[in-house]
Amino acid sequence: MNDLTLLSHMDDKQYLANLADQLYTRNLLDENRNLTLAESSEQDFLELFFLEKIFHPDKQLSPHTVRAYRSDAKTLLHFLADHSLSFKDIGFPEVKAYNRYIKEKYAVKSAKRKLEFFRRLLDFGYETQFYKAHLSTWITKPVYKKGHHIIEETRNEKTQTRVQVRELSQKDAEYLISFFPKIVKATRNREQLEKRNLLIGYLLYTTGLRASELLSLNWGSFRYNRKGHLYADVIGKGNKPRTIPIREETMEMLFNYRKSIGESTEVNIEDTNPVFFPMYNKNLPITNKKRLTYPALYKIVKEAVHLAGRNTKITPHWFRHSFVTLLLENDVPLAIVKDWAGHSDISTTNIYLERINQDDSHVHLNKVNLFR
Structure with missing residues (x-):
């Protein structure tokens, strides 16, 4: 120092x-x-x-x-x-x-x-x-296309490019998540690792958490509201807190995982132990848990992608984009999606809505009678 x-x-x-x-x-x-x-x-x-x-x-x-x-x-x-x-x-x-x-x-x-x-x-x-x-x-910075896209060259001899959206369809997301537990090769703590990986997939897809936010989750991050629904409190980008509702399917995965590692399923906001941690020890539950790292999370996603035979460019962040798009496609209000996603400005959320409207443009066009 x-x-x-x-x-x-x-x-x-x-x-x-x-x-x-x-x-x-x-x-x-x-x-x-x-x-x-x-x-x-x-x-x-x-x-x-x-x-x-x-x-x-x-x-x-x-x-x-x-x-x-x-x-x-x-x-x-x-x-x-x-x-x-x-x-x-x-x-x-x-x-x-x-x-x-x-x-x-x-x-x-x-x-x-x-x-x-x-x-x-x-x-x-x-x-x-x-x-x-x-x-x-x-200093002159390169122009960055707003939104969640990958720009790829389509021809070596020309600068023509094509835009690929960095998100998954609902079908592809569900299919890919099914491979998260299948990548486990270890015999020690196999069941626990499978349940952990499946929970990671569900949380990425059904909460829109950033990778850093998911890895920062403690058991104490979860709480019930007055109506008995489970929520997760996270600290997002820019040290901004937000609260995200947890779906029933994801809650079931969470409690199944907790049971498998010998931990209580009773929500305790004082518990600062990480939800996700490496499982090298022979015996569970593990004390003095070290938090799972981003390289380990990235490896889980990449191995699942490879096993599923999907686009090799898929990363944990693709699930976040998919979550936001699916919410907007199902008419969840823009302001609510902004809060759940932790966007600092609603214009960021609106980028998703603009693309959804572009994708649906044929619906509006077909409503018009262009021929007598």
Whole structure:
């Protein structure tokens, strides 16, 4: 833990005195007592960038977000190392070269995220006088098609593309979920693993949970409302809480799984044990459970997809898109779908509705008598 990070554990009076002292000692304050990194080392620049703009103590980042930031930082560091550049060397040519490198090497969504990380770093450098010019103005991000689509080239000799929707039909989703328990090869805890995998499939499909949200579920995340219906309370993207109703079929799978691992099926909101965990131990129930990781979840879905002989591009997130689309196709109000899905803006939910309306356009056209 660095010196500046340690300051966050002090009281207000100590914090101010120690922060000012450290910044003066390291020549990081200008004559106006503003933060300046004009003469700072690259280590100070990076330390303060991550402390102030990325891993701020007041921010609660998901493990997925932390991994993404680390990946973006690593990409930039490798580029600089490959070109024998330091952070101080970055200017207009380097910004344009890195911009081009990212757009050529990465898919649109990843490229946008990595360039946004680069933009934030350059802006912080300009704000703190580490850079004398506003270099981020020269970054141009690739255009990303809104919605849940995959853009694939259809011909090698031309740039023509086709759009494939990243979701499953109701029939395909049900068929694919049936393979989740079938991928279990282990003999130890076989029944428990099969029930766990089946529950994962049901939760992905019937709740629209993001992978990180599903993996963060504790037994205490579930509760009954006043009418006796089961709900799950989750903390979603941007640390926003939301409540999702649990269908009867999924509830049955949940309780079957709980029974199989020797746990109580009585809902207890104080229980912080993870719902999903690896089952390497011989005996159940397992104490000191470690939470199932995203790579393990991803592997479950991919193996089920392979065994079912379905599209190899399918990931856990496809079930979320399918959930939202099916709700809207069955006339669940847009505002309710937005809340269940945890969309920050209703315009995101509306993208699904626009595509559904496009798919149904022939219905409206056939209502019109175009010929006498």
